[in-house]
Amino acid sequence: MGKWLAGIDIGGTTVKLSIINELGNIKTKWEIPTNVTESGKYIVTDIARSLLEKLEELGIEKADIRGVGIGAPGFIDVERGLIFEAVNLGWKDFPLKEEMEKELQLPTFVDNDANIAAIGEMWKGAGEGSVNLLCVTLGTGVGGGIIAGGEVIHGESGMAGEIGHITSVIEGGAPCNCGKKGCLETVASATGISRLGLEAIKKNPTGILQSIYEKNGSLSSKDVFDAFKENDPLAEEVVNESFKHLGFALANLANAINPKTIVIGGGVSKAGDVLVNKIIGFFKEYAIPKIAQETTIRLATLGNDAGVYGAAWLAKERTK
């Protein structure tokens, strides 16, 4: 059995690749552009070629690769390694596992990108050692992964972990892309925080937020957090509104699945510890006292590498 693992994370713009050993130490990592032309038909061959070139460069035999783990966006049939649909890549009913195994003749294992990021944080990141882990990614949208007893929960049709579509605004919530209203994503994503900021200055055009808006004609979630750190009252209102909903959703998930650790990643998490402390405050309000006391909430530590770590872990575990 080979001693190396290939961990691959396919995104809409770049594919991240890595060679990782069984202890989770990265030997090397690199990126290639994602070629989404012609319904993404070149992606698999691009990955395979780049991986084989890298192995040659490193003087590693293909036989020394124990397995290939891949994270991909979209809805996935994990058993078959089939991507039902990944709009960003142009894939529909795409047999990723089968195609990659045909190219590489190496056992290949596939999961959703949010799930492998959660696995990565469990293996080598902020959740290290937590086999019961909840991962939430606050980016343009809100994604997530739930790990119970060391295994990702996929649910009946691979939709488990869709934390962003928990309803957290019960009455009068904003419409969400998913078709319903008041989803966590509408208030806790970068987009959602920016929207709440714009709504706030519409009602009350004062302070730092209004100045930024007048200057730039727009207002980002980073603007809101920067203003919050400068004690702008309106920015604080917006952050409280957003994180109250986030704390509520995370507490209710924790009440139901009792994780050891909740890891918060994604662009919004760059706001740092001040943000984590806010979330913890609201979390404690809605969590069962014992859960509130025992659950650790912390920032993700692997950043963009979480995916390749998680993908490599998948290759390691599934080839045991």
Place this chain on the structure above:
Amino acid sequence: MGKWLAGIDIGGTTVKLSIINELGNIKTKWEIPTNVTESGKYIVTDIARSLLEKLEELGIEKADIRGVGIGAPGFIDVERGLIFEAVNLGWKDFPLKEEMEKELQLPTFVDNDANIAAIGEMWKGAGEGSVNLLCVTLGTGVGGGIIAGGEVIHGESGMAGEIGHITSVIEGGAPCNCGKKGCLETVASATGISRLGLEAIKKNPTGILQSIYEKNGSLSSKDVFDAFKENDPLAEEVVNESFKHLGFALANLANAINPKTIVIGGGVSKAGDVLVNKIIGFFKEYAIPKIAQETTIRLATLGNDAGVYGAAWLAKERTK
């Protein structure tokens, strides 16, 4: 390996026992009183003696029992079969698995009563064939069990599945025994529905609910449902209020764990299909459209037998 399984469900008043075959057919079931005197020290020997007597009566050799599964109330360390605390039974840090194995010399496996009920419904009840299952029990309190990929989710300290303590009333919720406010249990348990009914007639002393209250000096959840079925407007308000919160909590759980089936059991579920339809209505409002479409919600079918089925399943699976 023996062909029979012993399934045992320990409650505060009675212990339910059964002999079940590997296909899940009950050969016989019976009950004995739960002797809670002297911190429940006689419970294990009572169970062992009753089981051995029954085996003799049936002409089954002890060697033909493949394993013993037991459900018990309270917080449990499932690995060790240790009951941290079961207030009803007087047990504290009670090594149930160890004690029972000493008495019977048969492999014994223990889980929480709500979890074995969920397993029972998965094996032989309303969730038959659903390896992704959410079970909620609406009784004096609200309990639950979550099964993902055929296995119960226990969480970091055995508290997973505490569906009754999901916060579903965000603002101004009633205090709950668990120490926080607005728990699902405060509005969807028999006790909670009765409380909502009393609050409703306090504000608006009219209709059937008020008549019952004047006659009996009390108002049960059954009274509320009976009045609802007779189209009493106030009772309908109460039922809507209660089930809106239940639908909300179940939808958010389903958004996160994507079960195939949600099974509703417990005394309150005796209100029947009219109740299920109400819940489905609210569920669809808060669930991701694909989840709303694909998740089945139905009444539990095993009633009080769910526990012994689930306990027997535990014995079957753990002795594989």
